[in-house]
Amino acid sequence: xxxxxxxxxxxxxxxxxxxxxxxxxxxxxxxxxxxxxxxxxxxxxxxxxxxxxxxxxxxxxxxxxxxxxxxxxxxxxxxxxxxxxxxxxxxxxx
Numbered sequence: 001x002x003x004x005x006x007x008x009x010x011x012x013x014x015x016x017x018x019x020x021x022x023x024x025x026x027x028x029x030x031x032x033x034x035x036x037x038x039x040x041x042x043x044x045x046x047x048x049x050x051x052x053x054x055x056x057x058x059x060x061x062x063x064x065x066x067x068x069x070x071x072x073x074x075x076x077x078x079x080x081x082x083x084x085x086x087x088x089x090x091x092x093x094x
Contacts, residue, residue, distance in 0.1 A: 006034075 007029035011018040018026075042048045048056070 007026075009026050009030055011021070039053060042053065043050065
C-alpha cells in the first residue's frame with residue numbers, strides 16, 4: 001500500500017490570487033517536488049546522464065504537446081456522451 005501526500009502549488013484557476021496559500025508553505029512544498037528530487041537522484045546514482053534526462057524530457061514534452069493538439073482538434077463530445085463512462089463497471093466472478 002502506498003500513501004502519497006502531495007500539495008497543489010498552483011491556485012484553483014487563473015484568476016485566483018492564492019491569498020489563502022502562505023508563500024512559505026508553497027515554497028516548502030516546491031522544495032519537496034518529487035519530480036525534481038527524482039531527477040537529482042537519477043543523476044547522483046548515475047542511472048541516467050544529463051543528456052539522457054534532457055532527451056527524455058523532450059520526448060515527454062512532445063508527447064504532451066501531441067496529446068493537447070489532438071484534444072484541441074477533436075470534435076466536442078455529444079451531450080449524450082456527458083454521462084457515459086462516468087462509473088466503473090464491475091463483473092462479479094463467482
